[in-house]
Amino acid sequence: xxxxxxxxxxxxxxxxxxxxxxxxxxxxxxxxxxxxxxxxxxxxxxxxxxxxxxxxxxxxxxxxxxxxxxxxxxxxxxxxxxxxxxxxxxxxxxxxxxxxxxxxxxxxxxxxxxxxxxxxxxxxxxxxxxxxxxxxxxxxxxxxxxxxxxxxxxxxxxxxxxxxxxxxxxxxxxxxxxxxxxxxxxxxxxxxxxxxxxxxxxxxxxxxxxxxxxxxxxxxxxxxxxxxxxxxxxxxxxxxxxxxxxxxxxxxxxxxxxxxxxxxxxxxxxxxxxxxxxxxxxxxxxxxxxxxxxxxxxxxxxxxxxxxxxxxxxxxxxxxxxxxxxxxxxxxxxxxxxxxxxxxxxxxxxxxxxxxxxxxxxxxxxxxxxxxxxxxxxxxxxxxxxxxxxxxxxxxxxxxxxxxxxxxxxxxxxxxxxxxxxxxxxxxxxxxxxxxxxxxxxxxxxxxxxxxxxxxxxxxxxxxx
Amino acid sequence: xxxxxxxxxxxxxxxxxxxxxxxxxxxxxxxxxxxxxxxxxxxxxxxxxxxxxxxxxxxxxxxxxxxxxxxxxxxxxxxxxxxxxxxxxxxxxxxxxxxxxxxxxxxxxxxxxxxxxxxxxxxxxxxxxxxxxxxxxxxxxxxxxxxxxxxxxxxxxxxxxxxxxxxxxxxxxxxxxxxxxxxxxxxxxxxxxxx
Numbered sequence: 133x134x135x136x137x138x139x140x141x142x143x144x145x146x147x148x149x150x151x152x153x154x155x156x157x158x159x160x161x162x163x164x165x166x167x168x169x170x171x172x173x174x175x176x177x178x179x180x181x182x183x184x185x186x187x188x189x190x191x192x193x194x195x196x197x198x199x200x201x202x203x204x205x206x207x208x209x210x211x212x213x214x215x216x217x218x219x220x221x222x223x224x225x226x227x228x229x230x231x232x233x234x235x236x237x238x239x240x241x242x243x244x245x246x247x248x249x250x251x252x253x254x255x256x257x258x259x260x261x262x263x264x265x266x267x268x269x270x271x272x273x274x275x276x277x278x279x280x281x282x283x284x285x286x287x288x289x290x291x292x293x294x295x296x297x298x299x300x301x302x303x304x305x306x307x308x309x310x311x312x313x314x315x316x317x318x319x320x321x322x323x324x325x326x327x328x329x330x331x332x333x334x335x336x337x338x339x340x341x342x343x344x345x346x347x348x349x350x351x352x353x354x355x356x357x358x359x360x361x362x363x364x365x366x367x368x369x370x371x372x373x374x375x376x377x378x379x380x381x382x383x384x385x386x387x388x389x390x391x392x393x394x395x396x397x398x399x400x401x402x403x404x405x406x407x408x409x410x411x412x413x414x415x416x417x418x419x420x421x422x423x424x425x426x427x428x429x430x431x432x433x434x435x436x437x438x439x440x441x442x443x444x445x446x447x448x449x450x451x452x453x454x455x456x457x458x459x460x461x462x463x464x465x466x467x468x469x470x471x472x473x474x475x476x477x478x479x480x481x482x483x484x485x486x487x488x489x490x491x492x493x494x495x496x497x498x499x500x501x502x503x504x505x506x507x508x509x510x511x512x513x514x515x516x517x518x519x520x521x522x523x524x525x526x527x528x529x530x531x532x533x534x535x536x537x538x539x540x541x542x543x544x545x546x547x548x549x550x551x552x553x554x555x556x557x558x559x560x561x562x563x564x565x566x567x568x569x570x571x572x573x574x575x576x577x578x579x580x581x582x583x584x585x586x587x588x589x590x591x592x593x594x595x596x597x
Numbered sequence: 598x599x600x601x602x603x604x605x606x607x608x609x610x611x612x613x614x615x616x617x618x619x620x621x622x623x624x625x626x627x628x629x630x631x632x633x634x635x636x637x638x639x640x641x642x643x644x645x646x647x648x649x650x651x652x653x654x655x656x657x658x659x660x661x662x663x664x665x666x667x668x669x670x671x672x673x674x675x676x677x678x679x680x681x682x683x684x685x686x687x688x689x690x691x692x693x694x695x696x697x698x699x700x701x702x703x704x705x706x707x708x709x710x711x712x713x714x715x716x717x718x719x720x721x722x723x724x725x726x727x728x729x730x731x732x733x734x735x736x737x738x739x740x741x742x743x744x745x746x747x748x749x750x751x752x753x754x755x756x757x758x759x760x761x762x763x764x765x766x767x768x769x770x771x772x773x774x775x776x777x778x779x780x781x782x783x784x785x786x787x788x789x790x791x792x
Contacts (some may be wrong), residue, residue: 147782147789153764156782168681170632181780184770196630210630217632260681261704277682277708277777287779293762297705326674327616329702359677361703425617425677445673449616531673542626542679551649563621563678565644568758 134400136297137366138332141272141397145255146526147289154291158549160254161188162284164227165241166218167195167544171472173187173221174283183225190249191222191229194239196544199507199534203352209580211545225285230401238510238536239335241265241478245349248378248513249420252367252394257284262478262560264355267364269347270397274362296330296406299399301337304413308317309594311488311576313558314346315339316354317429319411325427329359334399345374346484353439353479356562357426366398421562421575423453428562432580432592435464448528456564457572470574470589472555473504474567475581476534477541480558481509485578490525492582492596498530499588504581505523505532505547507539517563527582531585543568556584599627601713605752606694607740608666611658612731613642618671619678619706624687626679636790637683638690659691663735667694670727674698675716676705685712695741697748699724710765711775715746717741723757726750743769 135143147156164172169191178184183189195212204214215232215315222229226278230237236247241262243320244250250266256273257263259281300319320327324465330516333355340348348365355363361527372391375381382390398437421429422436430436438461442450444539448576475481475489486506506526508514514536517523523533536583540547543566549555551570558581586596628640645656653660669688675698676684685708687695696709697717709716719727730737730750738751743766749756767773779786 150764153762156779156786167629171634171682174633177775179776179780185738195626214630214632259680259682261678263680275679275680275703275704277685278684279708279711279713283779284774286776287786288790289779291764291775291779292707325677326702328701329674329677329700357676359674359702425619446616448614449672452615466692481702542621544629546624561619561621561678563619565625566621569625569644569649581602 134403136399136403136405137270137334137397138272138297138364139403141189141255142294149358154293155471156190156289157255157292158359159257159284159290161190161249161256163244163258164189164191164258164281165195165240165260166193166214168278169281170214170217170220171278172285173176173225175282176285180457181286183227183285186226188288190244191227191235192240192243192286193218193219193232195538195542197232197537198545199256199537199547200541202347208546219239221507225356229461235511238512239481239538240476241353242481242509242513244578245269246378248375248381251375251381251390251515252371252396257290257535261356262353264360264362265353265478266422266572267352267355267362267531268345269375270364270367270394272362272364275356295332298328298331299334299405299408300402300408301334301408302335302339302413303337303410305342306413309418309498309579309597310416311577311579312343313496314416314419316351316427317421317575318416320354320357320427321419321429322411323358323427325357325425327427328355331360333358333360333362333363335365341368344484346482349482350500352432354426357560361487367394381515393450418577418580420465421581422459422562423456424449424456424562426560426562426575428453429575429586431468433464434448436460465590466592469501470556470590471501471503472549473502473555473556473581473585474507474540474559475504475557475578476509476539476558477559478509479560480578481513483513486513486517486522488584490522492579492593493529493531493585496526496529496586498585501588502585504585505534508536510536529585542566556581556590603743603769605695605740605742605744606667607738608668609664609736609741610666610668610670610727610731611664612670612728613658613712614672614728615671617674617677618686620676620681621678622762623676623684624681628733629681629683634686636690637687638692639688641691642651666777668697668739668741669693670697670731671748673700673721675701677702680704684706685714697724697727710769711713713769715741717758717759719748719757723777724762726755730745
C-alpha cells in the first residue's frame, strides 16, 4: 500500500521504535527562542553534557522584545534577562543567534523559511506551537515543550508516538477579498478547536495548490488551533522556487539534487488517511471570530450562532465566551466599533500580508477612534516593506509601522490591549487575556483588519476593494 | 530532570467544569519570563483566580475552601493552545499530581508526563460522574491507580480504566526520564546520521 507524505517523512526519521511506546524521531533542525529554552540549557548543563549538534540549531529573540526603540536596552528587567540569557546560552554552546537588532532577527517562524533553513522533507521542532508553519514546505514540523527542547539539545532526537493522519481537501478558487486566513478560520469553524487533536494534517486540493508559499504558511500555522500536532502541504514548483537562492538553502548542483529528492514528497494515490474532510471554496467568505477560541468563528455576513445550535457540553464555554466578549447570540458584528487593530505575528506578519493591508489603507486615513500598529515578522520583512514604500503608505494613513517581534499576539512585551477593549488582530489566538488582561480579541485577515482601520467599525473588506 | 516516582493517589479534587481550558489561562504569557522552572504555581490560573486588584476571586475553585487535594479535574480539551511547558510547571508547582479530563491537547499531555503530572483521560460520562460526586460531597475521594490504570470514585466504587503507553508508565512509576534514555542511545543516533 502507498504511503502518505507524512508517513514518508516521519518513517525515514525514526531511529528506533520502543515497543508499546513512542518512536525515537531524529530532528533535522531545531529553532529556539528566549522564552522556552533557558530551562533546557540549564538542564543539559546540570547533566554536564554539551549540545549534540549546534550547527543544526538556530536561535532568534522574538516573544519578549519591544517593537519600538530596539537599539536601546530592553527596559523591562525580566524580559531583558531572558533575551540576554538566550544570547549567553548560544555563545556558550556555539549556536547561531539572531538577537535583538540583528539584521536577520525576527519571529522564529518567519525567519526560518525566509533564510532557507526550512526545506522540504525535514523534521523541524521548536518550543513553540506555531512551528506547524514550516509544514507549508512539506516538512514535518511541530511544537514541543521545554523538556523536549532539552532532549533535542542533548541528542537531536525526541520521543513521540506517531500521530494519526488527516487530510483536508479544499477545492476551488478563493473569491475576491477572501484570503488564506479566511480559509483556515473557515476550517476551524467547521472542525472546532479540538477537531484535529491527535492528528497530523495534510492540506490538499486546488485551493491549497493555488496559494502562495506565504498563504500556505498562514494555513499550516493555525493547524495547532485545530488541536493538530502539525499540518503540511506537498512541495511543488512554487516551493522549490521559494527555497531557491535563500541564504541557507542548498546551492547549484546540490540544489538540483535536493529538488529531485523533494519531488518524491507526495502522498501516493493509494495511500489512506484515518480521516478525510473536503470543503469547497464557494462557501468561504471573509471570516472573523466572536468567541474565545479560534474555533468560534463565523462568516462576516453571518450572525453569532444561537445557543441551541451549540453542543450541550460546550454551552457553558459558549455562554462564558459571549459574556467575556460582551456579545449577544444572534447579533451581527458588522458595524461594531473597534478601537484597536494589530497586524503582525507568525500567522500574518509577512510581506504579502503587509501588501494586502496597504492595498486597503493606501490613500485613506485611519478612523479617529482606532489605535493601530503594524509589526513586521522580521527585519527582512521590515526592510522589504520599506523598499516598497509600504511604510510611507501606513504612515500617511496614520498607522504605526513598528519593529519586528511577536508583539500583541501574546503581549509578553508592552504591546498590550487595554482591559475591555476589542482588538481586531491578524494573529492566531483569541483566548481570554491573550492580548493583555481583559482584552477582547477578534481574529481576522489583514484585509479585514485594514477595513476596520479605515472605518473604525467591523466592515466587510470586500466593500473597500 | 529526574522526576518523582508516581505512587497510587487517593485525594479529594479541585473541579473546574470548563471546556477548552487553554494554556494561556493556566499560565498567562506575562508570567513566562522566568529562566528557571520554579515559582509558576503562584500564578496558576492567574486571571481566573484573582481580581484586577489582585484580591482572590472567592468563587474560583482554587480559592474555594470546600475544594482541596492533588487532583485537578477539567472539562474537555484541557491544555489546548500554546506549547508552553510552563503550564505543566504551574500545575505541578501548585501541588497537583494528576489532571483528569475527557480529552487532552497533545502537547500539554506530553509536557505533563515529562514533569511527573499524570493526565488521566476518562469518558465524557465518567467525567460527568466525577463532577456530580464532587457536587454531592466536596471532599469526595478519587483514587488514581497508575499501576492498574484505573480511576475510581471511592464513595460509589464506580471505576474506569485509562490509557497510557507502557514506556511512559514505566518512566512515571520509576521516576526515569527521557533524556537519560536518549543519551544511552547515542551510538544508534550517530549511526542513523551516517545513513
